[in-house]
Amino acid sequence: MTNPRLINRLRGGLVVSCQALPGEPLFAAGGGVMPLLAMAAEQGGAVGIRCNSARDVLEIKAAVGLPVIGLIKNQYLPYEPYITATMAEVQALVAVGADIVALDCTLRERVDKLSPAGFIAQIRAAFPNLVLMADVATLKEGLAAAECGVDFVGTTLSGYTPQSQGAPGPNFSLVEQLVARTDVPIIAEGRIRTPLQARQMIDLGAFCVVVGGAITRPMEITSDFVTALA
Numbered sequence: 597m598t599n600p601r602l603i604n605r606l607r608g609g610l611v612v613s614c615q616a617l618p619g620e621p622l623f624a625a626g627g628g629v630m631p632l633l634a635m636a637a638e639q640g641g642a643v644g645i646r647c648n649s650a651r652d653v654l655e656i657k658a659a660v661g662l663p664v665i666g667l668i669k670n671q672y673l674p675y676e677p678y679i680t681a682t683m684a685e686v687q688a689l690v691a692v693g694a695d696i697v698a699l700d701c702t703l704r705e706r707v708d709k710l711s712p713a714g715f716i717a718q719i720r721a722a723f724p725n726l727v728l729m730a731d732v733a734t735l736k737e738g739l740a741a742a743e744c745g746v747d748f749v750g751t752t753l754s755g756y757t758p759q760s761q762g763a764p765g766p767n768f769s770l771v772e773q774l775v776a777r778t779d780v781p782i783i784a785e786g787r788i789r790t791p792l793q794a795r796q797m798i799d800l801g802a803f804c805v806v807v808g809g810a811i812t813r814p815m816e817i818t819s820d821f822v823t824a825l826a
């Protein structure tokens with residue numbers, strides 16, 4: 597464990613993912629919106645924030661006192677991994693003070709042609725004390741990442757990769773199996789829509805829970821209601 601104090605701050609709690617991509621209304625070219633969502637999350641009792649881009653890490657760190665899980669989403673087509681998939685992005689996140697860096701640890705071919713193990717080794721060589729969260733989609737990927745000495749494994753990508761297509765959302769069984777097979781703390785993330793589902797994840801042994809869209813994406817919430825009325 598690279599930073600037990602920081603890790604313990606997240607235990608049993610809710611991390612709120614505050615993200616909007618370019619093209620979404622809340623992205624706001626001039627910034628300033630994600631920190632407001634993060635402040636609301638902090639006031640509501642969240643123990644951490646997850647966010648995308650160096651800009652948002654910087655702005656959110658200035659606005660709240662919570663640990664920030666930073667990532668940078670970038671497409672490197674035809675390669676599929678897009679969550680902090682290069683060393684340059686890790687460096688950018690460290691430079692703006694991300695407390696934890698989330699990175700793609702699926703077993704898909706990456707733009708740098710490294711395996712997740714190779715990428716993690718490269719990161720550890722440059723930043724030995726950096727706290728790392730491995731975003732995975734399957735049990736095999738989660739166990740492989742855990743073997744590489746990451747601090748957390750998150751179920752973030754379950755249902756979003758060819759290897760996990762059709763997986764249920766939220767994926768309770770993936771969390772349950774990871775908890776049973778590794779001592780690395782498991783973060784339940786992805787398609788958690790209700791407080792009860794979040795509670796169930798903790799009861800299954802998740803270390804903490806990340807919720808995004810159900811809290812911070814009004815477009816997504818609206819469309820759920822609209823679909824129900826159609």
Ligand SMILES: CC(=O)N[C@H](C=O)[C@@H](O)[C@H](O)[C@H](O)COP(=O)(O)O
Pocket residue numbers: 613615667752753756785786787788806807808809810
């Ligand atoms: C698949 C992917 O790119 N997930 C991203 C990872 O950072 C975010 O877009 C999600 O909002 C986040 O994982 C939280 O999940 P949900 O919004 O379902 O609660």
